[in-house]
Amino acid sequence: MNGGGSEEAAEAVTAAAAPVGAPLQLEWKFAQVFGERTAGEEVQEVDIISAIEFDRTGDHLATGDRGGRVVLFERTDTRDHGGNRRDLERMDFPINRHPEFRYKTEFQSHEPEFDYLKSLEIEEKINKIKWCQSANGALFLLSTNDKTIKFWKVQEKKVKKICDMNVDPAKAAGNGPLVGPSISTSSKPYTANGGCLDKPLGLSNDFSFPPGGVSSLHLPVVLTSIETSLVPRCRRIYAHAHDYHINSISNNSDGETFISADDLRINLWNLEISNQSFNIVDVKPANMEDLTEVITSAEFHPTHCNMLAYSSSRGSIRLVDMRQSALCDSHSKLFEEQEVPGSRSFFTEIIASISDIKFAKDGRYILSRDYMTLKLWDINMDSGPVSTFQVHEYLRPKLCDLYENDSIFDKFECCLSGDGLRVATGSYSNLFRVFGCTDGSTEATTLEASKNPMRRQVQTPSRPSRSLGTLSRGFRRGADTSGADTNGNAFDFTTKLLHLAWHPTENSLACAASNSLYMYYA
Known part of the structure; x- marks a missing residue:
């Protein structure tokens, strides 16, 4: 009894000493891969x-590729639990088996087109x-x-399928021989019950059935081999509403509308109406020479159907309330980080461009990804981000090389866990960070997008050090190694992990590395 009490007391002390709200670091494991090279x-x-x-x-996953195809996957490891899995997720009950998906179907969503008015080729590549x-x-x-945009x-x-015609095999040589020998040449046709018809429907007077009918002819009533096939069908096509390339689409929480965004405009659509949209944001200046920024990403608020956010190439995020006016040319809130005096360089504006934004599930926070960092914003605090995460700070000495090979314009996506406790994004050499x-x-x-994700462990703090001396020393080390990260691993600009998604209810990640889809769990 006393020993048990001592152990309980020790556990209580340990729990009290642990920082409140700081969960344990996850141990990520490989689950499966599709299309491995x-x-x-x-x-x-x-x-x-x-x-x-x-x-x-989280039971279905979709991927799109540069060939215009959409591939669907479905989850298979939860079927034994049936409806109980939802109850288990609400409880503190761990599901030990890792998530398993299987290929479901694929279809050709888009084809290459040519705009004859602008002499412009339109790629079939799926953007979102x-x-x-x-x-x-x-x-x-x-x-x-x-x-x-297409609605599928x-x-x-x-x-x-009819597997048995129920016909005498000896007489099943075709419709002619099957019926011919059994037909009487009587002038009056007979019905099956022995009655007579002067002129049955569809038959001439010289065509008749014998009393009792034709014994060798039966209806094909045996249906077997029931097969199930997935049929994709394009329900609607939303076209001719964007002059520039569409970079985002986002569904509204009302279940009826969605937005599509290009460089200069955001349009509001109704899912049921494909020939009409409403322009709700327009940042195109009267003179294009006065253009200073473009829209890079847009997303609806997860619960408030009147609110949306969009990011710009200047590193700002604007929160818009559609109740204010039909054209949301003025924002309700602006989120941008103040520039540190003396830190401006040739690459400052380029790497400040936000490539992706995501709302947290509860709508309280917005996660943004620029070229070098992840930033977490509280929508109730527009003075600056609440957290900044350095993704690949060791590449800063290489910005000139990245600019020359156009890698500096790569658009990395970001994602949040369903519980809002973690964020993730990709990097080069098929690496991603959590x-x-x-x-x-x-x-x-x-982690590395491979079957051994923990092969390249980089132990760096999640937030940058405030010491300028430390940073400058890190820069010099990076310059000396010329092609290696802080862990001594060579980085490859040609392999990049741009796209990834977090399972909405579990600690499970899906990452796209080139043509391969890797899945991990923790």
């Missing part, structure tokens, strides 16, 4: 994954995929390339 295999350009998205339940509310067992999703319905249809974003958390894990 063999050594030396050449990857076709059209097979490179360009978009990835979980649905709101967004899931819509499912209904009656059917899946719905939006996909877009640079100019055209994917539904299972049962196909029934950071803890709660108070007191120092979690910063670097």
Whole structure:
């Protein structure tokens, strides 16, 4: 009894000493891979994954590629639990098995086009995929390339086949021989019950049935081999509404509308109406020479159907309330970080451009990704980000090289965990990083998109050091190694992990490395 009490007391002391709100660092493990390359295999350009998205339940995953195809995956490891999995997720009950997905179907979403008015080729590459509310067992999703958005319905249809005609094999030589010998030449046709008809419908007077009917002819009533096939169907096409390339689409929480954004405009659509949209944001100046920034990403608030946020190439995020006016030319809140005096360089504006923004599930925070950092913003505090995470600070001495090979314009995506405790984004050499974003958390894990994700561990703090001396020493080390990170690993600008998604309810990540889809769990 006393020993047990001492152990309980020790556990209580340990729990009290642990920082409140700082969860333990996750140990990430490889789950599965789709489309893995063999050594030396050449990857076709059209097979490179360009978009990835979980649905709101996490039971389905969609990817889009540069060839205009959409591939759907479905989860298989939860079928044994049935409806109990939702109850387990609400409890503090761990599901020991890692998530498993399988290939479901694929379809050609977009084809290459040519704009004859502008003499412009329109690529078939899928820029974004967004899931819509499912209904009656059917899946719905939006996909877009640079100019055209499509609304897809994917539904299972049962196909029934006739396996037995129920005919005497000796007489089953065709319709002619089958019926011919059994037909009487009587002038009056007979019905099956022995009655007579002067002129049956569709038969002439010299065509008749014998009493009792034709014994060798039966209806094909045996249906077997019921097969289920997935049929994708394009329900609507939303076209001719953008002069510039579409960079974002986002569903509204009302389930009826969505937005699409290009460099200068954001349009509001109704899912049921494809020939009309409303322009709600327009940043195009009267004189294009006065253009100072463009829209880079846009997303609806997860719960408030009247609010949306969009980011710009100058590193700012604007929160918009559609109740203020029909054209949201003025923002309700502006989020941008103040520039440190004396820190400006040739690359300052380029690396400040925000490539992606995501709302947290509760709508309280916005996660943004610029070229060098992740920033977490509280929508109630516009003075600056609440957290800043250095993604690949060791590349700062290489900005000139990155500019010359256009890598500095790569658009990395970001994502948050469903519980809001962690954030993740990609980097070069097929690396991605996971950071803890709660108070007191120092979690910063670097993983590689491979079957051994922990092979390249980079132990660096999640937040930058305030010591300029330390930073300058780090820069000099990076310059000396000329092509290695702080851990001594060579980095490769040609392999980059741009697209990743976090499962909405579990610690599970899906990452796209070239044409391969890697999945991890913790």
